Amino acid sequence: MKYSGWKVLRQALGGNKGWEPVWRDPAPKPAYDIIVVGGGGHGLATAYYLAKEYGLTNVAVLEKSWLASGNAGRNTTIIRSNYLLPGNEPFYELSMKLWENLEQDFNYNAMVSQRGVVNLYHSDPQRDAFARRGNAMHMAGADAVLLDEQGIRELCPFLDFDNARFPVKGGLWQPRGGTARHDAVAWGYARGADQRGVDLIQNCEVTGFQVKNGRCIGVETARGPIAAKKVAVCVAGSSGRVMAQAGLRLPIESHVLQAFVSEGLKPIIPGVVTFGAGHFYISQSDKGGLVFGGDIDGYNTYAQRGNLPVVEDVCESGMALMPMIGRARLLRMWGGVMDMSMDGSPFIDKTSVDGLYFNGGWCYGGFKATPASGWCYAHLLAKDEPHPVATELRLDRFKRGHMIDEKGAGAQPNLH
Amino acid sequence: MPDLTLTASPPLDGYHKQFGDTALTEIGDQALVSIAVPLGGADALDSAMTGAYGTTFPAPGSTALSKDGSVRFLGLQPDQCFALFELAGNDPVEAIANVLGDTGYYTDQSDSWAMLRLSGPLAVSALERICPLGLAPAAFPQGSVARTAMEHLGVIILCENEDSYVLMSARSSAPSFLHAVETSVENVS
């Protein structure tokens, strides 16, 4: 079924009784060409592009819970391509370009909204670092505007300019950045993959890998063994425990990131704003909720919940930046498990086990990467070589000394 | 250079303020010397302290008073305590080193900290607003000491009695710390 305004109209006149399921609920087949482990945004995007770009449809996505039940369904919905390093920026810019055509491509309104992302700076060294980054963005074909204080006053008049502990001096603005409706992104990919023949299998946890002669030939699941020519793991926060089943240790730790949403309010914050003197970023959803977050809690965990110190830290930064939100009430807080890597950058790579592929280490930036992650992972799976913009996202890069460390924080995941 | 003399200035200009019966006062002219225990030298230091002060090295969280009452030792780390006494002259380290000799490593901390005394009926309820530690007598009796954080600042808190606490925080941020304590008292008064 193709969605359109016309279709909505026709269905409305028919009492909305003719809608079809967005995806089938198939039983797993005994074997597939490719099994994608993990039905989150990245796994679903991978399946979608495998089917659409490479015609590979004998594919299953195995999800231990419901589709997009992990970070795809729990994030602050920001999309941007404002990275610094050559190992990252072209990848994220590809993602941005895919976002820009996504809805027409998969025929689903994911509410990709390019209302801009601005990172504020509060000191000269920060300005210098943002200039370096803005230039790197331009060099990779992205857009970036370095604004001074006046420019920020015009863009975000609601910030505290006059009584701030760390006054805003300017910002790096990416007008093409913005937000997207996170669940809808996953659903759009799911629907697109399903329509092309991919089996989306929910409530099907992978409990082990079948490895024979150093080659992965399938998986054990809660619903029985399933054979595959290639197994592509894509499980974000669960990377550590899933890959441990294949005996692999990763340069990844699992951490919790909390996010917050306020009660619905009439529009007041136009785009995405991030604070440069504390941990805080915010946007306002189409429903009116202020969606905001900050730093990870900082300790290893697989529990999807956080603790109070970070909640308070985030709100302190929020109030320092825009004290007009004081009387808005925080409605919900939640936590997602992040696959924090040793340099803050991700992996899309083969592993030391033939036929077993790995996509992870997205830290807390996985949502914006969804389209390019799927695109490049599909490329790797279909062609067995990395996509040109993902050549640096390798598992062996630490051994070689080729870190992609945007923050310069070193091998300590909770600092990235 | 007869016309060039250096005059000491206290971190909080000798602050004092009453909030009804509750008082917040800067404590001035105190010497604070850290004493670190050389590896394997705990017994030697203990016996030197016993000989000189009639007390032993305090465990973290507790304090010990010299037998003449002039020096209070604050147990802050497993192998480090602070000696707190009236400042006389310009070399507080010498005052301790002269007594304990090479049984410890000493570092002057007198100028590192601003010291406030918060005393009176509002002391505990004011501290409730900034101090994460429980100050109930059973948990933090007279003579207890702890290092913690209040309003983003490192603080050493010492219980003199149920209504009186000494608070030490870094000299450079002393005005911010004073503001935090003042605000607490005002908020509960």
Next chain:
Amino acid sequence: MIINHPLLGPRDAAEFVYLGDASLIDRPDWQSDTAADDFYEYQYLRDNPAGETRELWFHEQGDRSWLVVTRNTLTHEITKVELARDVALAAGRDR
């Protein structure tokens, strides 16, 4: 969270700074033939267990002790807290 400090009793985890897996105590021998690989694994690879883990916390707003905390990453239950120095000595680290 609350960390029951072996010397000071229960303290809010907010007083502490987290480092990571307690295996960071086991710094390899720099003169070993396999030093390059050993340091790579030491610095970059993690068990990242879903369950009990031992990890390093620094009591920055407290007594400046490094602690080894045994904690469950699924429930956050803490079952043991030791001074890292004692753990290091017990593991044969010296100077």
Next chain:
Amino acid sequence: MSQPYRIVGGLVGRENLVSFRFNGKRFQGYRGDTLAAALIANGQRLVGRSFKYHRPRGIFSAGSEEPNAMVQLRHGAHLEPNTRATVTELYNGLEATSQNHRGSLEFDLMAVNDLLSPFLSAGFYYKTFMWPKSFWEKVYEPAIRASAGLGRLSGEEDPDSYDKGFLHCDVLVIGSGPAGLAAALAAGRAGARVILADEDFLLGGRLNAETLAVEDMSGAGWAAQTAQELAGLPNVRMMPRTTVYGAYDHGIYGALERRTDHLATSAGKPRQVLWRIYSKRAILCAGATERPIAFGNNDRPGVMLAGSVRAYVNRWGATPGRRVAVFTSNDDGWRTAQDLSAKGIEITAVIDSRDKPALASVPGAAIVMGGRVIDVAGRKGVTAIKLAKGQTIETDCLAVSGGWNPNVHLTCHQRSFPKWRDDIAAFIPGDEMPVGLTVAGAANGALSLGAALIQGTEAGHIAATDTGHTATSITPPWAEDEPRDTAAFWHVGESKARAWLDLQNDVTVKDVRQAGEEGFRSVEHLKRYTTLGMATDQGKTANVGALAIMAEATGKSIPETGTTIFRPPYTPVAIGAFAGRSRGKAFRPTRLTPSHKWAEEQKAVFVDAGMWLRAQWFPRAGETHWRQSVDREVLQTRASVGVCDVTTLGKIDVQGRDAAEFLNRVYANGFAKLPVGKVRYGLMLREDGMAMDDGTTARLSETHFVMTTTTANAVGVFRHMEFCRQCLWPGMDVHLISVTEQWAQIAVAGPNSRALLQKIVDDSHDLSNEAFPFMACGEVTLCGGVPGRLFRISFSGELAYEVAVPARYGDALMRALMKAGEAYDVVAYGTEALGVMRVEKGHAAGNELIGQTTARDLGMGRMVSKKKDSIGSILSERDALNREDGLALVGFVPVDRSEGLNSGAHFVSPGKEVTTENDEGWMTSVAFSPSLGHSIGLGFIKRGASRIGETVIAADPVRDRKVEVEIVSPHFIDPEGERLRA
């Protein structure tokens, strides 16, 4: 003015008349009213509009579960959107306005959405608005955003203050209904330290809303008496107006105390206090929330929860209607009919969905057993209800009860799932609970009063015993177990009209069914697709009903379909409260240098450096541009002498028999053989081989060193060294303590620096180049005996010293230096001149030490000793860090010397496109060198060291600039270092 719906009785203070305004209209109520109670007393039925369809809505409940009666409270900067009228305590002068309508509340233009509702079905927006592409941001989305949202923020800074606090207790009792009071009493009498918190301003919970008796007195009377006894116990802290909003790890609970929200003004005191409560045990006595039944137009103003109708009548003496009908699926609904009837309010009908004999007779009321309400008439207020069998009953209020859901919220905050109990058709707390938490009373599924009192008493007793207290008496107060039979009845199938589940977000039975048909069958998919339970009430009255509809649609049982869990906070909490005092200038502490007061007197311009505030430059009369001041400071320093407060550098005292060897390990370069009385530059690496920090370390004695770190890394370096000391080399005798705060340190630089210092340092110290050469250090006395330390080190490249005194003398030292330096035309310089001089000298600093660069990149590769074990040496040998075309720090000058340079520009070779592929490095630091008369820069560029003399392009597309630059040595001034050795 007359409060026409006010009746006798209740717990309001009739002697205290309170006046307030709603939508500009003046009303009166009583002290003890909520805004909702007062509006009901005044007959105001229409109070708001729904989220999506802008349907007229009235008050639905009497508590924090309220989905409808959301108002904007106060005005101006105090405006408080989305405030539930049902929990807003009435105060004199209260002003409230309704929200989410265009035009007046009565005639909302957006109500057209309701007519369009067939087109606005669940998830309609995912299926359209995709063409043309550019219309989303320009047309569709702005329209959606404007009609969504609820209340409005003022856009002004929140004028109120907030505070935080920390409380410690043995037993935290959450909720002060019958179970909570009984629990607090049992634990309190046993001597446990108890905190009793309740979101209401009046303790007692449902006891105040019912006509039930405890022992031989009224429930409300018993609550008041018990509260009084508890207040008299020194070990019990009573916290009304306090919502425990979240359960966190290890017995930590978050609570919000509203201190002045019930007053017209906060009078300068914190409006709310956010408490972090550390408990050994907690008892959840949060009661239960009544749930509605879904039927046609069940969202009309005047359709209310039955228990709430009863609460308004019993507690507040205000009746929501004069002719009230009751629609119930359980025994409890009958209490509403009986209580109201006893107060003389006409009950038009009692409709019970169950096919069983009537529970009681209600005078004048039609009793319809096995009945169904299928529709409600009256757009802006109920006028009549229609039953399945065709009757129409005129009525002005419909009290609905679909049973009660235990308030299990806090039990779910650590992600444990509640479990289903068939006999009460509701979820109760699950088996895995936050450690230390128990549940008693209605929250635990014990829905009758007698059972709640028993469970509360037992829970209080156990908690007291667990925390080491001995109970004296544990006899629970006696009360009757009132009938609570409940049938699972979720919606009226016969209804043709839309039937609401989530009133606030406008989710109907049909929406849930459609979601099911479209495959969104998991509860989480359902919520996300329909927005069910996502509104400000978190679906407190909606979720279970929707789950039941989905279960029915998919032919499964409710527990098979899923459970709903709740996230913190229990009720929404102001962001300002979470921030507390940390806002504005008090967001973070400010650190001031010892010479700050003096610098202020000099009218210095200050700059933030981390938490520090440092003098950036010292403008003088006639200087109109900062560059004039900075150029003067640099030139005068290089010509004669300048002074600069450098106290902010981290300083660490390192002592012990193994101190030298320890430093040898933490620094990449050698320290073992540093002589006493000497200073050495040290480069510290992270274990991954990247440069972490640099500074100088002075050896004061065989066992005593003092290290400096950069300002930014002081804390991190200390932590790292403690890690090395305690975890890596516990057998070393080495001790660390920060002395950053202890010593005021001032740099004295320039050819006349020695001469100046000779006026300050006591004569007994020989400062000649022979006695005190470059990199010497020692203890000195100053100005007649003040102890100090002197280091002959230079950041500027000039003959220079740093002199340190105990911080209490810092201000005096700065003044003495300036006074003594008058003869040399001494100049004070700030961080800007400091930066210029270090760029001129080619020293790496913050912009170069960014954690992404190695010693080799910084031109210090040879300093990394391979002959010893030091942190970072092994991993710095990795291939990619030692590439032939690796980065190197070099200097840059514009080919056209009149051009300026920009930090952050990237280098490309001439003729190459400015692209990622051609990127060769970037400019890290730039300055205008007054000494050279043109701009200079430092930067990393591939193979830099071998490219001196080459010309490249510094491309700066973000500022639309391209500058031709020549690669030069980074040492612009005195490359041989003659000046600093002079």
